[in-house]
Amino acid sequence: MxxxxxxxxxxxxxxxxxxxxxxxxxxxxxxxxxxxxxxxxxxxxxxxxxxxxxxxxxxxxxxxxxxxxxxxxxxxxxxxxxxxxxxxxxxxxxxxxxxxxxxxxxxxxxxxxxxxxxxxxxxxxxxxxxxxxxxxxxxxxxxxxxxxxxxxxxxxxxxxxxxxxxIPQFGVDPDIYRPLRPPAQQPEPIVAYYGRLVPEKGVDTIIDALAQLPPPSRAVIVGAGSERTALQER
CATH class of the missing domain: 3.40.50.11930 (Rossmann fold)
Known part of the structure; x- marks a missing residue:
């Protein structure tokens, strides 16, 4: 075909x-x-x-x-x-x-x-x-x-x-998105976001939620957009 x-x-x-x-x-x-x-x-x-x-x-x-x-x-x-x-x-x-x-x-x-x-x-x-x-x-x-x-x-x-x-648009490639270490060996919970940094994506909600978790915990946010500066300042 x-x-x-x-x-x-x-x-x-x-x-x-x-x-x-x-x-x-x-x-x-x-x-x-x-x-x-x-x-x-x-x-x-x-x-x-x-x-x-x-x-x-x-x-x-x-x-x-x-x-x-x-x-x-x-x-x-x-x-x-x-x-x-x-x-x-x-x-x-x-x-x-x-x-x-x-x-x-x-x-x-x-x-x-x-x-x-x-x-x-x-x-x-x-x-x-x-x-x-x-x-x-x-x-x-x-x-x-x-x-x-x-x-x-x-x-x-x-x-x-x-x-x-x-059918989700592109799905997830397991060769790229895979744990680098077993969860038991992960020293801290990590929340990751990769995408546009615009209001409708709700990336600020990730930061708000992270603030309510007990330490140690962190977020890795990768992207570009109108909200980038505001998110970096938080």
Missing amino acids: RVLMLSKALVTGVYQKKAEELAKLPGVELLVVTPPYWTEARVGRLELERRFTTGYELVVEPMRFNGRHHLHWYPGLGKQMRRFRPDLVHIDEEPYNWVTMHALLQAERVGARAIFFAYQNIYRRYPPPFSLFEQRIYARAAGGLAGNQDALDVLRRKGFRGRGEV
Whole structure:
């Protein structure tokens, strides 16, 4: 099976391990299309990293409206689909975004089926044209992946009747995230966070909770964002 995955998230090198694992599946030929960078609000410009690129083809396509979740798209995506001729297009985007609608249309032009990804776990109504994109995607996609059960419940409530599966976006790589020492030999409890340092992530709650634990205990926080300075001062 020839699979084309469209994902701006794969500009981050560690996430590319997922593509390597997918490419190992018997009979799968994988092409990943990603932008040269992605601009994330309150974080900045995330440049493409090439870390895990074995076993599949990684193609960089320029993006229009970079940094705008609902409006961005890839003008050269149709060219890549005509060249690769996929059987399945994995659109790593929410169903209400224009990039998802555009990718579905391009997939249909080459006779490929398409699936989408949803992490939105809050029921919201979107204005046209985004609500129209949603309903078109729900009716014509071969399936939908949800990052959690709540997200799948929202899809069902909004009218998606196709095949849906709960699959966390990237999961955890046990080769990277593993105990360095057995718990019995750990001298102190450690809470670790790696990600964006923005208010909605609740990293300040980790610090508040840690203050209520008996010593010794500590937190290791790695990331960037608008809350970094405030968190460092605590």
